[in-house]
Amino acid sequence: MARVIVITGASEGIGAALAKRLALMGDALVLAARKVEKLHHVASECGENILVVPTDVTQRAEVERLRDAALERFGKIDVWVNNAGRGIGIRVLDLTEEQLDEMLAVNLKSAWYGMKTIIPYFQSRGQGHLINVSSVLGRVPTATFRSAYSASKAALNSLTANLRMDLRADYPNIHVSLVMPGPVATDFHLNALGGTPGGRGGQQIQTVEPVVDAIVSVIEHPVPEVYTNPASAQLVQNYFRDVAAFEDAWFERMKNQSR
């Protein structure tokens, strides 16, 4: 039987592009997001074996309902992609408490709900693959206007690694992967809370296709984590080698760019 893959945030952007690619590969898909019309549009481009489940991933009960609907329709789930997320364009000192909560809800707690919902099922089966879509900003905070978004993705990176380490001894066939894109040409920057002031933090913008390539590669050959843009690995190495020197150089670069 075809693989069954659940994708959150499938109504547009990376999730929608991933759905269309996986559909071409013959996978059965369960597409989740809040905007039902957009979800159905994506589904119509994917062909058969597609289930649409309107889901707000900030609501735990809705994430559980998503799992149950997928199991009811297809009888199994092989891969669960926590892809839904939202950016922000508001610096640390300008954040309200509500905005901070919103970032944590949509980027961190949502993925934790996904983990709590799907991992026990994978454990009962002895296999499965969880993929959390994070961001390079969760590792190197180069776009300060993303503030609470970067922080929520940093926390997601940490939860993902901890879960992976917890499972490895008893569940060698359950994979937990982290995918970290840099800036991608979707409407993410428009959808961000407060928009996207002042560009995208100086990193090169990827088209969505190589990001989809990277996620498909992780599905086919599970690895702990991947940067969708190979240049990000060097950026991260430079950052952790010497944070002070990195910040000095980045500051100068941004100053020159804004001239």
Ligand SMILES: NC(=O)c1ccc[n+]([C@@H]2O[C@H](COP(=O)([O-])OP(=O)(O)OC[C@H]3O[C@@H](n4cnc5c(N)ncnc54)[C@H](OP(=O)(O)O)[C@@H]3O)[C@@H](O)[C@H]2O)c1
């Ligand atoms: N694009 C980038 O530059 C970039 C860079 C690094 C990481 N990422 C990460 O990649 C993932 C996908 O981003 P994207 O570029 O595809 O962004 P996007 O085009 O804005 O799409 C975001 C998706 O998340 C869904 N979503 C948002 N809030 C939701 C909620 N409460 N419940 C359910 N679904 C929700 C949206 O659907 P509805 O509005 O219909 O609910 C939409 O399908 C995110 O986790 C993002 O943080 C993106």
